[in-house]
Amino acid sequence: MSLPQINPSTDLKRLQNEGYEVTIIDSHIMISNIPYVNSQKQIKRGDLITPLNLNGGNILKPATHIAHFVGEYPCSSNGQKLLNIVNSQQRLTINNKLTPTFYLSSKPKHNGGKYDDYYELLTTYCRILCHEAQSIDENVTPKTFSPIMNKSNNISFNYVDTNSSRANISFLENKFYNQRIGIIGLGGTGSYILDLIAKTPVKEISLFDGDKFLQHNAFRSPGAPSLEELKLQKNKASRMSEIYSNMHKNITVCDEYLTEQNLNKVDGLSFIFISIDDNEAKKLIIDHLISKCISFIDVGISVSITEDQDLIGVSRTTLVTPNKKDHIDNRIPLVKSEENEYNSNIQISELNMLNASIAVIKWKQLFQFYKEHERSHNLTMDINELLIYNDE
Structure with a gap:
């Protein structure tokens, strides 16, 4: 049983x-890093x-008042053994290993000597052990807020999504579990799309980009690459995969441009984000996605310089x-067009970020994570007015 399954409790x-x-x-719950005192009056x-x-996957009230302690013999702050709670020494099989433990027993005075829940049971033993350690150092605490490793093979993250559980929205995140997402183009907007998608429990993320990550990309992408990294001129998709694989387990890479010869690489994906400025290549991709009945979002930004020497434009x-x-x-736009300031690499990372955010919100609306009053299929944001228009 893995930690993500504790959400109903x-x-x-x-x-x-x-x-x-x-x-x-x-089928055991463990709390690690509990401060206690050993016989040498040291804090361990x-x-x-x-x-x-458990019953049918549901967590019930504790059936016993006992707990096992892994460590040295727990003692008081003056080094005396805590004989009032240590019943005996035993060996417990956990994760197919025999672990020496101290068998702790401290019955509550209510409910016939039974704890109301696992919170009461475990915090009771924590308080007993920590009280002695805090008598020596009042700053020690079992509440470390340490990142929790994900030990399940079925979840998309390398560590547990405590943000969703704290906000009580894990049931909404479940809507993304079986999705295989593609992101075509890892430039400004595409890289921010990845940053957001990597924080969702989708089954797989496939990255497509044949470009190298160069110095101008650093100014319109998430993060802050070093000069040494820029000199490596890594492929964008491979670089992004290295970074976000620290968080998300299932990221695959296609480090080449999509053409008629390799378009089959997108087959089988659930949903695709397109963030490229080559309109002719985009038409080829879109025609293929339509033939395969794959839903997608295409994004774009167009800016121009006014006579007053400032920028106006729209994101779509x-x-x-x-x-x-x-x-x-x-x-x-599916035909080759005149270059505008964006294609000349004006650095406008905030527009890339905003365009990506709207695209991901739109995707989440489609799958009923966010409420949508009326289904919209084309949104344009006027940059100088900061208004979003629903055009379809």
Whole structure:
């Protein structure tokens, strides 16, 4: 059983949200890094473990008042053994390993000696152990807020999404679990799209870009690459995969441009974001996506310099689905056009970021993460007015 499955249990979520290092292994719950005192009056850190009472995947109230402690013999602040809570020494099989533990027993005075939930059980033992350690150093605490590793093979992240659980929206994130997302173009807007998508539990993220990451890209992409990194001139898709694979498990890379010869690489994807400024290549891609009934969002930015020497323009987000595609010719430029200031690499990272955010919000609306009063298929934002218009 893995930590993400504790979401239905409010007592376990409370432990996690308060900063305890919670892990569930082999039907046991473990809190790590509990401060305690050993016989030499030294502050050490150990682990508390107790079996979970489960029924059909649901976590019930604790069936026992006991807990196991992994560490040295827990003592008082003056080095005396805590005989009042240590019942005996035992070995516990956890994660297929025999672990020496101290068997702790401290019954509550209410409910016939039974704890109301796992929060009460574990925090009770934490308080007993930590009280002695805090008598020596009042600053020690079991609430470390340490990142929690994800030990499940079925979840998309390398560590647990505690943000969703703290906000109680994990059930909404579940809507993305089986999606395989493609991002074509990892320039300014595309790189910000990846930054946002990588924070969702989609099954897979496929990156497509044949360009190198050069110095001008650093000024319209997330993060702050070093000069040494820029000198490497890595492929954009490969570089982004290296960065975001620290967080998301399933990122694949195509470090070449999409052509008629390799367009089949997008087949089987659930949804695609297109963020490229080559209109002729875009037409080839869009025609293929339509033939495969793959929904997508195309984004674009157009800016120009006024006589007053400032910038005006619009950002565009166009959603296309198998049921709504008659607006493509009117909304998405598919023929070669005159260069504007954006194509000359004016650095406008805030517009890239905003364009990406609107695109991802639109995607989340499509899958009912966000409420949408009326389905829109083309949004344009007037930069100088900061107004968003629904054109379709």
